[in-house]
Amino acid sequence: MRTTSVPRLPLLLLLALIWPGGAGGVRITELDVPAVALEGDDVHLRCDYEDEGGSSLYTLKWYKDDQEFFRHQPGRAPREGDDHCRDHHLYHVDGVTVDCWVSTERDVVLQSVTKATSGDYQCEVIGEHPKFRKETRRARLTIFSEDLRAPLLLGAEESYSLMDYVTLNCSSLNTEYMPELTWLINNRPANQSMVREVDSRTAGLVFQVRPEHFQRGEINVACVTSLGPRHKMSTPVQLPNRDGPSVKGYFFNTGHRMEASGALFILATLSQLRTLASPAL
Incomplete structure (x- = not known):
């Protein structure tokens, strides 16, 4: 008896198809990347997300021009050779210096930016097992060297x-x-x-x-x-x-008009006081 072979689906895709609960995962709700900044500024990047369908965050990554420079992966122990502080893992990318001590999984701070910091910035979030659903958003940041001048x-x-x-x-x-x-x-x-x-x-x-x-x-x-x-x-x-x-x-300090008659009265009074105070000759 002849049988028809069925292509094998990747394990993760198969699990996603049979797992109950709809299209749950982690969804990006806000991406805030300033369009412009000046050299020497500290630039704040924000990637906010929310859980859907009972899932939770597996990993959050930041990329500059498709090169990863920041990763937050709850529960992951640092590996040998990793540059890390707190729960964050950092990767060298030209023009990017992360202040990891004030950065969180939602807010990343770039220190003392230069023109080399300019580029396309992408946030990527991936939900936990079993679906590992991924979502990304991207925005452009441009750094200028000329100070702002008064108009x-x-x-x-x-x-x-x-x-x-x-x-x-x-x-x-x-x-x-x-x-x-x-x-x-x-x-x-x-x-x-x-x-x-x-x-x-x-x-x-x-x-x-x-x-x-x-x-x-x-x-x-x-x-x-x-x-x-x-x-x-x-x-x-x-x-x-x-x-x-x-x-x-x-x-x-009052905003009230000083009437001319009132001003003349004050001047006349001051003149009389000066006369009385002057010694007689």
């Missing part, structure tokens, strides 16, 4: 009246990269309807002056340039009210 702000006039138009330009002075440019009016983000893109390195701000814009006799505007969440610089400018009191017309 150039142009176009401010000496003073403004109500209903005048304020037209300002803000330009990045960095050449290695283009940071993000944003505007603040009285320490609050400007409405996007006021912002204009002039060119690839310049953002404009256009708005009509309203009474609420003046605070203590002037409008405070700032252009902010930023590279990632850690690096920010700003260039501020004060726009005085042409028709109202200047900021000097207000008490230093």
Whole structure:
């Protein structure tokens, strides 16, 4: 009697097919790799995961440009020749220095990054027996050497009246990269309807002056340039009210206007006190 041969399935695949409980395993819920950083920064990488279907973590690995540099494998004893600290196993990769004493299985810290640290970073998680389900995610990190520079702000006039138009330009002075440019009016983000893109390195701000814009006799505007969440610089400018009191017309720490009559009364009183205190000739 002729029989038909059945191809042998790999043992792990066979177990995955017959084991009850669906497609359980370990799933990546968050991959956080900063897009940019500056030389000398400490860069935090995060790969968060959760268990599914009763599985647990078998191993978590980090790769740079497909080269493994970090492994967390619960319960694995260090092998001879391993570079390890705590529960982590480290592997040499150019441009990567891990601060393993503050790193965890979910958060890895790269110390004092250089341009050689730039690359594609991949997190890989594998669930425990019996399925050993694997999931990966990848993101790009770029390191720059040029320090962030304060932006150039142009176009401010000496003073403004109500209903005048304020037209300002803000330009990045960095050449290695283009940071993000944003505007603040009285320490609050400007409405996007006021912002204009002039060119690839310049953002404009256009708005009509309203009474609420003046605070203590002037409008405070700032252009902010930023590279990632850690690096920010700003260039501020004060726009005085042409028709109202200047900021000097207000008490230093109250924000109330000093009326002219009150100021004259104070000056007259001080003058009389000086006369009384002066010795008679």
